[in-house]
Amino acid sequence: MELFVFIVAGLMVIGGAIGVLVRTHPVHAALSLILTLFGVAVLFVAQDAQFLAAVEVIVYAGAIVVLFLFVIMLLGIDRAEDLHIEPFKIQRPVAIAVGAGLVSLLGLAVIASRTHPVPVVTPSDAVAAAALDPHDGNIRALARDVFSDHVMAFELTSVLLVIAVVATVLLARKPRKGETYIASGSTQ
Amino acid sequence: MIAAVQPTTTWYLLLAAALFAIGAVGVMVRRNPLVLFMCIELMLNAVNLSFVAFAKQMGDIGGESTVFFVMVVAAAEVVVGLGIVVSILRRKPSANTDDLTELKG
Numbered sequence: 452m453e454l455f456v457f458i459v460a461g462l463m464v465i466g467g468a469i470g471v472l473v474r475t476h477p478v479h480a481a482l483s484l485i486l487t488l489f490g491v492a493v494l495f496v497a498q499d500a501q502f503l504a505a506v507e508v509i510v511y512a513g514a515i516v517v518l519f520l521f522v523i524m525l526l527g528i529d530r531a532e533d534l535h536i537e538p539f540k541i542q543r544p545v546a547i548a549v550g551a552g553l554v555s556l557l558g559l560a561v562i563a564s565r566t567h568p569v570p571v572v573t574p575s576d577a578v579a580a581a582a583l584d585p586h587d588g589n590i591r592a593l594a595r596d597v598f599s600d601h602v603m604a605f606e607l608t609s610v611l612l613v614i615a616v617v618a619t620v621l622l623a624r625k626p627r628k629g630e631t632y633i634a635s636g637s638t639q
Numbered sequence: 640m641i642a643a644v645q646p647t648t649t650w651y652l653l654l655a656a657a658l659f660a661i662g663a664v665g666v667m668v669r670r671n672p673l674v675l676f677m678c679i680e681l682m683l684n685a686v687n688l689s690f691v692a693f694a695k696q697m698g699d700i701g702g703e704s705t706v707f708f709v710m711v712v713a714a715a716e717v718v719v720g721l722g723i724v725v726s727i728l729r730r731k732p733s734a735n736t737d738d739l740t741e742l743k744g
Contacts, residue, residue, distance in 0.1 A: 464658055480673075480677055481677065514714070515713075549667065550664035553659070554659075558653055593704060611712065623722045623726055
């Protein structure tokens with residue numbers, strides 16, 4: 452059963468990723484990205500990371516891909532890109548060769564590390580020991596870890612999000628009349 | 640018996656490697672800035688997948704916390720990146736990555 456789930460979700464992940472790679476239309480690429488994200492969410496559930504699976508669907512497939520689609524529609528660039536125009540003839544074969552080399556190197560590294568396995572570190576404290584216990588619940592364990600050990604990082608991410616929102620408002624707004632604002636094209 | 644075969648951490652890591660490589664090839668070959676961002680998301684998801692696989696194998700929730708923070712930073716990155724893309728495409732409506740050569744020396 453787990454094997455079946457892994458195969459189906461893996462096919463979703465790889466198929467969606469190849470869709471992002473080869474679809475010429477940006478909207479189709481975004482929808483292929485949703486397929487990949489759902490596959491990753493299924494794999495998260497299979498790995499007992501239920502909260503992250505929910506966040507994956509809500510934040511990634513919900514918010515981020517909708518943001519992509521919103522920008523595509525807003526700017527009216529929902530045209531198919533012509534993939535036959537190739538400014539550098541050598542680029543695409545080189546990129547495919549680099550990708551094949553990357554996947555084979557990473558795969559060799561994974562398999563080599565599996566055949567000489569590192570000793571599994573036993574979690575030291577009770578929090579880590581209870582972490583993946585199905586009776587305790589994934590959300591509770593994750594919350595305990597985030598809000599105790601990583602609470603400073605959590606607060607800093609809120610600062611990061613505020614900075615990102617303010618920066619985006621500044622970047623994307625139209626300049627008022629008579630205002631020179633370099634980021635939105637005062638050269639027009 | 641085929642049902643007895645259980646997917647191990649190695650399988651998840653190999654799948655994550657394939658996903659990362661596809662995303663990297665996408666960053667190298669695609670010219671639409673929005674699709675470039677989607678390929679970066681693919682690579683981030685590959686890393687998240689391997690973090691979760693290791694968290695399961697080690698029995699340590701720290702890997703899942705890291706994925707949580709990676710997701711937050713990815714959201715911030717997409718927001719700022721799309722802001723930049725909007726402000727570029729407003730000036731040049733059909734710009735692809737080959738047209739953005741103002742910084743070329």
